[in-house]
Amino acid sequence: MLKKLINIVVFVPLGVILVILSVANRQTVTLALNPFDPADSVLSVSAPFFVFLFLAAIVGLILGAAVTWFTQGKHRRRARNEANEAQKWHREAEKQRSEAEKLAQTTLPAPQN
Template identity: 85%
Template sequence: MLKKLINIVVFVPLGVLLIVLSVANRQTATLALNPFNPADSVLSISAPFFVFLFLAVIIGLVLGAAVTWFTQGKYRRRARNEANEALKWHREAEKQRGQAEKLATQASLPAPQG
């Protein structure tokens, strides 16, 4: 419940801010990718300014997620190794439990008389 409330408190104002920015920045802007000749139309993109704002936010989110993913790789690897080790020990415990039950049933059987 608290997480949902925090999400609402953060994302609703952020959404409103993005809508206001997109409405206020509808004029066309040109992004020139050629630093030596900015008038070169081959390496320039014209679009409403809010498109560039949204692209910057999206690229920032993707790059941030990628950096986080790669920096947490050692923790994921450690968790995976520990989970595999836990499974190995669980199988070993089951094997030992089975052997103990087998010995207990053999001990409770009467000795053959001959």
Template identity: 65%
Template sequence: MKKIINLVVLVPVGIVLIVLSVANRQSVRLALNPFNPEDSVLSVSAPFFVFLFLAVIFGLVLGSFATWVSQHKYRKRARNEAHEAVKWHTEAEKQRVRAENIPSQALIPSKSV
């Protein structure tokens, strides 16, 4: 089922990316100097689809980082609760061993007549 869903999603995305690449293969220049756009030191020439893909990748990385930062409090809480669960599990194991070491005669109540 997962393979079918991946095919239904990834095949159209792949087709769109190929169409974008073919349609936008003309060379463009990205000038990073706003005061002198003809400055060749701060400009890059590449096919337009390269800049499109770089923008998409940059957006994915930036969005992933923002999500990771915003979920910090949940990861911290999960870490603290996992540490506390280990502490309580260790304590329960100590108590179980201690209960096993108590002589069985001590568990039987004595009858006083």
């Protein structure tokens, strides 16, 4: 619940700011990728400024998610190994329980009335 509240407090104002910046910056800008000749039209892209804002936000989200996913790989692997081992021990316990029940049925004499 606290995590939801923190997400709302952080992401709602961030979204509002992004929308306000998008509406305020609709003019076309040129992103030049050639540092030696900025007027080179081959390595430049012209688009409204808010497109670049949204692309930067999307790339940041994707890169952040990828880094998080890769850094948490060891935890996922450990959880997977522990789940497999727990399943193995659960099967072993069931096997031992069924063997114990078989032994109990064969060694106990039938009740006398």
